[in-house]
Amino acid sequence: MIRRLLIVNRGEIALRIVRAARELGLVSIVAHSDADVDTLAVHQADEAVCIGPAQAAKSYLNIPAVIEAARNCQADAVHPGYGFLSESPEFARAVKDAGLIFIGPDADIIDRMGDKAMARQTAIEAGVPVVPGSPHAVEGLEEALSVAEDVGYPLLIKAAAGGGGRGIRVAEDAEMLTKQLPLAKSEAQSAFGDGRVYLERFIARARHIEVQVLGDGKRAVHFFERECSLQRRRQKMFEEAPSPAIDSTIRKRLCESAVALAEHVGYLGAGTLEYLFDEKTGEFFFIEMNTRIQVEHPVTEMVTGFDLVRAMIQVAAGEPLSIAQNDITLRGWAIEMRINAEDPDHDFFPSLGTVKKLVWPTGPGVRIDSGLYEGYKMPPFYDSLVAKLIVWDDSREHALTRAGRALDEFQLQGFTTTAGLHRRLIEDSAVKAGAFDTVFLERWLAEPASNHANVKEVINEQ
Numbered sequence: 001m002i003r004r005l006l007i008v009n010r011g012e013i014a015l016r017i018v019r020a021a022r023e024l025g026l027v028s029i030v031a032h033s034d035a036d037v038d039t040l041a042v043h044q045a046d047e048a049v050c051i052g053p054a055q056a057a058k059s060y061l062n063i064p065a066v067i068e069a070a071r072n073c074q075a076d077a078v079h080p081g082y083g084f085l086s087e088s089p090e091f092a093r094a095v096k097d098a099g100l101i102f103i104g105p106d107a108d109i110i111d112r113m114g115d116k117a118m119a120r121q122t123a124i125e126a127g128v129p130v131v132p133g134s135p136h137a138v139e140g141l142e143e144a145l146s147v148a149e150d151v152g153y154p155l156l157i158k159a160a161a162g163g164g165g166r167g168i169r170v171a172e173d174a175e176m177l178t179k180q181l182p183l184a185k186s187e188a189q190s191a192f193g194d195g196r197v198y199l200e201r202f203i204a205r206a207r208h209i210e211v212q213v214l215g216d217g218k219r220a221v222h223f224f225e226r227e228c229s230l231q232r233r234r235q236k237m238f239e240e241a242p243s244p245a246i247d248s249t250i251r252k253r254l255c256e257s258a259v260a261l262a263e264h265v266g267y268l269g270a271g272t273l274e275y276l277f278d279e280k281t282g283e284f285f286f287i288e289m290n291t292r293i294q295v296e297h298p299v300t301e302m303v304t305g306f307d308l309v310r311a312m313i314q315v316a317a318g319e320p321l322s323i324a325q326n327d328i329t330l331r332g333w334a335i336e337m338r339i340n341a342e343d344p345d346h347d348f349f350p351s352l353g354t355v356k357k358l359v360w361p362t363g364p365g366v367r368i369d370s371g372l373y374e375g376y377k378m379p380p381f382y383d384s385l386v387a388k389l390i391v392w393d394d395s396r397e398h399a400l401t402r403a404g405r406a407l408d409e410f411q412l413q414g415f416t417t418t419a420g421l422h423r424r425l426i427e428d429s430a431v432k433a434g435a436f437d438t439v440f441l442e443r444w445l446a447e448p449a450s451n452h453a454n455v456k457e458v459i460n461e462q
């Protein structure tokens with residue numbers, strides 16, 4: 001039984017979890033840093049507890065401080081959100097050792113699936129195709145060069161513990177691999193505290209398609225796929241569900257492979273299996289699993305009608321899955337636009353300030369997940385994601401039109417965001433046709449603005 005839920009996160013996801021807790025009749029307690037006293041999540045929660053100073057290392061990443069706070073406020077469960085401690089097996093273990101429920105899979109599963117090199121091995125065992133690459137982490141240069149001969153160039157050197165688009169380097173040939181390997185290893189060591197790297201063939205012209213799963217430890221179901229190919233620096237900017245690139249035959253194979261892998265490890269909780277999809281051949285390859293709720297989960301909620309955050313809390317509390325695969329169907333189309341406090345005209349430089357004026361779009365099929373409010377002062381310490389604008393409609397074409405309508409209603413004064421970029425992006429003919437891959441957005445951003453559709457400016461001023 002869960003009665004008191006400690007939420008160790010900030011921003012829109014902390015608020016999202018507070019909302020799920022309230023609907024479940026749980027007492028929500030937000031654990032926050034000194035810099036986040038005045039956030040909407042803290043205001044909306046039943047209780048709040050400060051876990052340390054602004055720097056994440058001393059608060060949101062501070063395991064002993066979180067465990068102490070959980071004890072002091074008599075929480076019986078801990079939700080880690082995404083980022084921060086959400087994929088830390090040490091944290092999951094510490095929560096369990098303190099006699100509390102971790103809202104997510106067991107530490108052993110995070111160990112196995114959160115480690116990208118190990119997850120590849122597990123996928124192979126479960127019969128899921130992976131990108132050709134090294135069978136496990138590569139040690140010395142000699143081993144890397146010989147593996148690379150089989151894998152083929154260009155290839156990627158990827159940190160086993162990487163995430164958030166960081167810890168990935170390209171090697172075009174043996175010379176570059178020789179140069180990049182030691183750099184990649186020391187970078188991985190300093191960024192993730194784990195210097196292991198592995199090699200993966202670079203799949204050109206791929207689409208990023210991922211499958212949402214939910215397991216209760218015995219059985220797993222999928223909630224279909226999300227298309228997340230529109231990325232900058234390997235970070236998603238715009239996501240949709242379903243994917244415009246796959247038909248029902250491929251959808252079935254892809255989603256069933258995700259369920260097979262989740263069941264193979266006895267997965268408990270919400271999780272996402274990420275794949276690269278080659279449109280020319282119809283092949284898909286597993287790349288990694290995220291053992292947590294993801295930023296873009298709302299598009300899946302919109303097209304399936306299920307509340308994933310509620311469901312992940314229920315399975316963590318020990319409730320068996322109450323739904324069968326056949327209960328989950330796709331309806332309509334959903335799009336998420338990430339509104340980051342960054343200036344797209346100045347190389348996405350972080351933009352900071354106080355919200356002076358804020359008008360959210362509302363009306364049919366519009367959902368906003370955000371911690372912004374008028375008077376809110378953005379702290380400079382954290383991720384730039386400040387809002388997610390999600391729209392739903394009965395078809396992709398209608399959803400794109402609705403996205404434009406919603407952005408036209410939106411008004412923000414105080415700092416620059418990526419809202420205006422999304423307004424132009426959705427008018428692009430390739431985006432309208434659903435014809436893009438993982439490098440499309442970077443190419444599009446490099447074009448002169450005069451190439452792009454002429455649209456009404458989004459009202460978003462400094």
Ligand code: ADP
Nearest residue numbers: 082083084161162163164165236294295296383
């Ligand atoms: P999603 O698919 O949910 O967007 P991301 O991999 O982008 O997943 O991660 C979500 C959040 O967590 C982002 O804010 C990202 O910067 C952060 N994040 C994820 N993994 C790591 C990591 N290993 N190190 C630092 N930040 C991470």
Ligand code: ADP
Nearest residue numbers: 131162163164165166200201202203208234438
């Ligand atoms: P992270 O843990 O940082 O999310 P991923 O392994 O999920 O890292 O890769 C992030 C992005 O990098 C993918 O969405 C894709 O755009 C690109 N990418 C990853 N692996 C490959 C690959 N083998 N070939 C081409 N692009 C890749």
Ligand code: MG
Nearest residue numbers: 164165274288
């Ligand atoms: Mg990823």
